[in-house]
Amino acid sequence: MKKVVRIGSRESKLAVWQAEHVAHMIEQAHPEIEVQIITMKTTGDRILDRNLDQVGGKGLFVKELDIALMEKRTDLSVHSLKDMPMEVPETLPILAYSKREDPRDVILFRKGIDTVKVIGSSSRRRQVQLEKLYPDCTFTGMRGNVQTRLRKLEEGMCDATVLAMAGLKRLGMESAAGRILDPEEVIPAAGQGILAVQGRAGEDYYYLDCIMDQDGQTAALAERAFVRALDGGCSSPIAAYAQIADGQVILSGLYYNEETGSYIVGKKQGPEKEAERIGRTLAAELKERFEVRG
Structure with a gap:
């Protein structure tokens, strides 16, 4: 048996x-x-x-x-x-x-659209970063699974929407991606992929x-430590993405300040065995940078 x-x-x-x-x-x-x-x-x-x-x-x-x-x-x-x-x-x-799948975000465009005016996304993390790439766009809330969002897109609810490339690849739908967003443009959600x-x-x-994948675990620990240190829940536009190379963690993080309505990004590198400490340290450094600004 x-x-x-x-x-x-x-x-x-x-x-x-x-x-x-x-x-x-x-x-x-x-x-x-x-x-x-x-x-x-x-x-x-x-x-x-x-x-x-x-x-x-x-x-x-x-x-x-x-x-x-x-x-x-x-x-x-x-x-x-x-x-x-x-x-x-x-x-x-x-x-x-x-093991991590492709962590990047991607934009999917409605067929026949030449100019993007409305982007469908309920993610504030995505919204605040995309505002720099598409300053003339407005955003409308959109939730649901991949198929639901694609249906809403084609029904004309918006001109474009944003999904994780990992999900598209797992479903064999990566060809639907219109623009792949490099993590330097839009930092992914912690744990994406x-x-x-x-x-x-x-x-x-x-x-x-x-x-169990060691690099996946290391990245997860660093990214989630960063978000946890900033008290980031689903409503907070906080992002974190860790790359693992040669025994080192290279962590990129985004911290959004609710009072000023602006955000800053930063990077921190260190030994992979110190992944969580790197996440907490980067979070503290970004918070301190905002306080110095104030």
């Missing part, structure tokens, strides 16, 4: 792809295991007409999955790391971080050895 492992996933096409990707890796590396995927609709998936900060934050995307884990109806949850709250319960830790596998504390998850 094979050991059965149940993965909890949101119902969207992308979320299911991500769960199936993790399931395939586990079954390939551990043939003694059979993986089952259990999908569920989260509160965050149901509420699409309001920004997340108005209805409870990113926790709405994990609430039902967390409950299923605690009640032992599932053994694991697979998330896009960028959709996870900064504070994770000690009883439901992140057990593995995947990384999958997080969550489980219950104190249990044996030996089979996740095939998922």
Whole structure:
């Protein structure tokens, strides 16, 4: 008899792809295991007409999955790391971080559009950075999964929208990208492109050895430490992107000041074993720069 492992996933096409990707890796590396995927609709998936900060934050995307884990109806949850709250319960830790997919944001344009006047995005992180690239544009809120946003785009809700390239690549839709935004132009969300596998504390998850990627974990720790130090939730336009090379972390961060309505960016480099300290230090330095300005 094979050991059965149940993965909890949101119902969207992308979320299911991500769960199936993790399931395939586990079954390939551990043939003694059979993986089952259990999908569920989260509160965050149901509420699409309001920004997340108005209805409870990113926790709405994990609430039902967390409950299923605690009640032992599932053994694991697979998330896009960028959709996870900064504070994770000690009883439901992140057990593995995947190899990072393309972390960049991309702009998708409505067919037949020559001039972009309205960009559909509910992400303030994206809005404040895109205002410099498209100063004559206005923004309208847009939430939902990839297919929902593309439908709204083609229905004329806006002239362009912004998505993560990682999601498009995972769905085989990268050809839809109209303009790829370099991280120097638009810093990605913390954790963008990384999958997080969550489980219950104190249990044996030996089979996740095939998922864990050291560079993915290091980048995740640096980026999330930066955002956490700035108290950044889903409503705060804070961004962080870490590159790992030759044992070093090179962290780019964006800090937005609510009082002034402006933002600054900065970089910090150091040994990868000090990833979280680098994140906290860069956050403190950017806050101090604003205070000096004031």
